Amino acid sequence: MAAPTALVWFKRDLRVRDHAPLAQAQQFECALGLVLIEPSWLRSPECDPRHVAFLLDAVAALRVDLAARGLPLLVRVGEAVPVLQALRDEFGVTHLLSHEETGPGWSYTRDLAVADWCRHQGVVWREWAQTGVVRRLRSRSGWAGRWAQRMNALEAPRVRGFKGPAGLAPEPIPDWGDLGLSAPAVQPPPAGEWVAWDTLQGFLAGRGRDYRRALSSPLTAETACSRLSAHLAFGTISMRCVHQATASTLLGTPDRDLAYGLRGFASRLRWHCHFMQKLEDQPDLEWRNLARSVDGLRPGDGVHPDPVNQALLQAWCEGRTGYPMVDACMRQLRATGWLNFRMRAMLVSFAAYHLGLHWREPGLFLARQFLDFEPGIHWSQMQMQSGTTGINTLRIYSPAKQALDHDPQGQYRRQWLPEYGSCAYPEPIVDERTALARIKLQLYGLRQQPEARAEAAAIQQQHGSRKSGLPPSPSRSRRPPVVDEAQGSLF
Numbered sequence: 312m313a314a315p316t317a318l319v320w321f322k323r324d325l326r327v328r329d330h331a332p333l334a335q336a337q338q339f340e341c342a343l344g345l346v347l348i349e350p351s352w353l354r355s356p357e358c359d360p361r362h363v364a365f366l367l368d369a370v371a372a373l374r375v376d377l378a379a380r381g382l383p384l385l386v387r388v389g390e391a392v393p394v395l396q397a398l399r400d401e402f403g404v405t406h407l408l409s410h411e412e413t414g415p416g417w418s419y420t421r422d423l424a425v426a427d428w429c430r431h432q433g434v435v436w437r438e439w440a441q442t443g444v445v446r447r448l449r450s451r452s453g454w455a456g457r458w459a460q461r462m463n464a465l466e467a468p469r470v471r472g473f474k475g476p477a478g479l480a481p482e483p484i485p486d487w488g489d490l491g492l493s494a495p496a497v498q499p500p501p502a503g504e505w506v507a508w509d510t511l512q513g514f515l516a517g518r519g520r521d522y523r524r525a526l527s528s529p530l531t532a533e534t535a536c537s538r539l540s541a542h543l544a545f546g547t548i549s550m551r552c553v554h555q556a557t558a559s560t561l562l563g564t565p566d567r568d569l570a571y572g573l574r575g576f577a578s579r580l581r582w583h584c585h586f587m588q589k590l591e592d593q594p595d596l597e598w599r600n601l602a603r604s605v606d607g608l609r610p611g612d613g614v615h616p617d618p619v620n621q622a623l624l625q626a627w628c629e630g631r632t633g634y635p636m637v638d639a640c641m642r643q644l645r646a647t648g649w650l651n652f653r654m655r656a657m658l659v660s661f662a663a664y665h666l667g668l669h670w671r672e673p674g675l676f677l678a679r680q681f682l683d684f685e686p687g688i689h690w691s692q693m694q695m696q697s698g699t700t701g702i703n704t705l706r707i708y709s710p711a712k713q714a715l716d717h718d719p720q721g722q723y724r725r726q727w728l729p730e731y732g733s734c735a736y737p738e739p740i741v742d743e744r745t746a747l748a749r750i751k752l753q754l755y756g757l758r759q760q761p762e763a764r765a766e767a768a769a770i771q772q773q774h775g776s777r778k779s780g781l782p783p784s785p786s787r788s789r790r791p792p793v794v795d796e797a798q799g800s801l802f
Contacts, residue, residue, distance in 0.1 A: 318395075319409070320409040323544065332410060351418075359495070369502035383479045518537075524572075543683070590687035632666075665741055701758075
């Protein structure tokens with residue numbers, strides 16, 4: 312009888328350190344690694360060439376790290392089940408080892424198909440958690456404690472050496488032509504595990520000192536923020552490693568300013584998983600309003616875009632709304648794939664309240680722009696910033712106030728809007744006062760309906776936090792919507 316063969320399926324966990332499936336593979340007499348580039352992902356409405364470029368860079372670095380440990384890394388293009396079947400036929404794969412994934416609808420459907428294939432083929436598929444997200448969670452009560460327990464646990468054992476199939480030559484990594492794609496117009500920053508660790512260490516060594524004071528302004532956030540979001544999204548570093556390295560620095564640093572900044576950062580790591588848990592518990596929040604009481608509030612249903620508003624959507628996407636702070640933020644995002652949290656929230660708020668757009672189409676556009684697209688955080692925040700969760704305080708960002716607070720000299724706007732201040736810059740595409748008066752009246756009225764209040768209580772029970780340090784419980788006051796509320800934005 313042939314020796315059992317393990318296949319380590321790398322998904323959004325492109326690293327060697329703190330990788331439980333990889334550590335487990337050391338127990339097998341024969342092991343292989345696999346990265347799948349799936350056509351379902353490439354043609355999904357959230358995918359952009361910049362994501363593919365970042366992944367390919369990370370895969371190249373991962374293959375070098377694994378080769379040094381004797382593990383061949385296969386990089387195959389194709390849908391999961393046919394590729395897995397071919398590998399089972401070729402190498403006699405008996406065990407599939409991977410991390411759990413909380414992803415968009417296409418990956419959820421893919422995982423169901425893989426589970427069914429494993430059952431029929433007699434392949435043992437074992438999955439490990441790699442974040443604070445809990446599968447099949449029955450209640451949010453105690454969730455924060457479970458998060459802390461996972462994050463404080465020992466890392467997965469270090470991997471040292473493997474025995475792969477004899478005579479297996481390294482496979483080339485697919486290029487753009489192989490994938491049927493054009494190269495991205497703007498190359499993303501370098502990827503890979505060592506890049507992630509260098510980024511974290513630089514933040515903990517000093518950049519994090521100004522984190523709380525500087526994260527809201529686009530002028531300062533680019534260097535004051537951790538810049539780990541893309542690495543966490545692609546798994547080139549684990550959440551547990553980031554948490555433990557931050558905690559260790561907090562214990563050892565005599566720098567009070569650095570400690571102050573890092574405490575704020577540490578709390579947001581919990582927010583990260585808190586929002587991902589929402590998508591895990593309710594996958595359809597990617598498509599429909601969390602609070603059904605607001606259905607019909609904005610044209611379109613999230614699946615079929617409203618043609619009347621396409622001109623407004625297009626202007627917003629192109630950064631030509633006539634609101635300089637909004638347009639500058641959109642131009643930066645399109646050019647770099649990154650934007651600080653407050654400006655992201657302002658973009659969504661403007662689309663939802665000023666332009667009256669349903670969150671789904673703007674959300675898909677932003678998903679393609681964000682190099683750090685994380686489905687659970689992204690769709691939860693699209694709904695939260697659009698006022699469709701039913702439980703969160705309504706936050707309406709004034710572009711003029713954001714400019715006054717975070718770009719008082721106009722430096723940022725001039726950097727990203729060469730036409731700013733000239734006759735070439737367009738007039739505002741909507742009247743702010745008229746647009747906000749209408750939407751605030753509608754939303755405030757809806758929230759006072761008995762059915763909406765009962766629905767909000769049920770949503771809070773399912774998705775609300777239960778412990779300090781996580782997002783606060785929603786306000787139950789009868790106050791009108793809050794304009795420029797500072798808290799609650801996380802991307």
